[in-house]
Amino acid sequence: MHAPSFWWRKGAALGWALAPAGWLYGWFTARRMRQLGEAAPCPILCVGNFTLGGSGKTPLALALGRLAIEKGYKPGYLSRGYGGSTKGPIEVEPGRHSADEVGDEPLLLASVATTVVARDRVAGARLLAEKGANLVIMDDGFQNPSLTKTVSLVVVDGARGTGNGFVFPAGPLRAPMSSQLPFTDGVFVMGEGEPGDALAARAGAQGLPVFRGVLRPRGRGEWQNERCLAFAGIGAPERFFRSLEDVGAVVAARHRFADHHPYSEEDCRRLVAEAERAGLKLVTTEKDAARLTGRGGARQALYERLTVFPVEADIPEREALWNWLTERLF
Structure with a gap:
């Protein structure tokens, strides 16, 4: 879907008009997030976002997978496979599968590490563990409660933040921030901008660590x-x-x-x-x-x-981020 321009404008009339629908959507999502999930056979790192639309989470997931390999771990990626027809669980094979089958993001993830597409996140995590993964990196799925996350690192677009602050369809949020922050272990601001700075300040005031990075051309x-x-x-x-x-x-x-x-x-x-x-x-x-x-x-x-x-996530404090992650994952 196209993200409507009023999502990113504070005080937009259409946002206020759709706010009641957003309150209902947000209530259901927040209620769902409180459900208990199943434990996984290995640590789960969820790279998610508070909003619909792009925040840079897939480039960050790719960077974290490469970093985990560099540190001697065997990560595996878990994705719902948005846009693909396959329900899974299935291991992605870029030479055999198309985006029509598994979605576009899993094809990129599979270039770095074993990637499984599964609508059933629990079954997907089990398949990755069977294939030898000792760390599962979820690309998205922060609001999905089916699988218990060890660490949830939520990515924010520094230039757009949380937009007008409303919940879908009135705005880009998937649930009210007050309902999402309690499930957040850390915030990663991708790129510069006052909206990202404001959200970083709010997260920091609640005791959450904030990391930063930028997307840079690769090559x-x-x-x-x-x-x-x-x-x-x-x-x-x-x-x-x-x-x-x-x-x-x-x-x-x-x-x-x-x-x-x-x-x-x-x-x-x-x-x-x-x-x-x-x-x-x-x-x-x-x-x-x-x-x-x-x-x-x-x-x-x-x-x-x-x-x-091509672009990649440049993380100036990559060692500090990795140390923070390993303290909680392993």
Whole structure:
């Protein structure tokens, strides 16, 4: 879905109009979060968020998986597989599975460590343990109570924070902050901005540790003055466009699609045609590229013309974060 612009504006009339629906949605979510979950066979690190839409949790989950491997652990990723048809539990095989089957994020996670897609989080954690994982990293699932988490690290977009402060559909929150903070062990602010600073201050006032990082381009691609047609179907497409401009690219055309958007043949034909007419380089994110590869037809034609702009989480205090995690996980 597209995140409506009023979600990120304080005092927006439409937010107030939808607030009663948000109170009801938030009440049910908060009630669900209080349910007791089942214990897992190994420690569970949940990388989640307070809101709908992008916060940078998948890049952080990838970074934490790489860090765990570096420290001698064998992590495994657990995902619901949003956007995919597979209920699981099933181990993701990037060469065999498509985003239509397992979702886009699991394909990225599987490039780092064993990844299991499962609607039943408990069954998924058990399968990862059977495959030798001694740490399960959940990408999302903070509000899902079925599996007891050892540590919940919640990611916040520094530029957007919690938006207008309302609960879906009036705003981006999945439940009231007063209901989510008691289940939070730590907060990770991704990027800079006053909204993120305000939430960090609130978390700190409640005794929660706050960590920070930024998303940076991965690799040394030459982007200076490169004229691009950039498109993205992610939670925060504007952050992607800004990242391109930050490395010197000229974003001459930009197209926003809903998060996890399933690109149609017509979408792909239009993008290729516009880029060819204007002489622009087609650029997208790793998540979007994962939804195009192996599809055939116009999708494959678009994929073959693409340049992927990869980003990664840069964590200045990575050792402090790891020490904090290991004290609680192991």
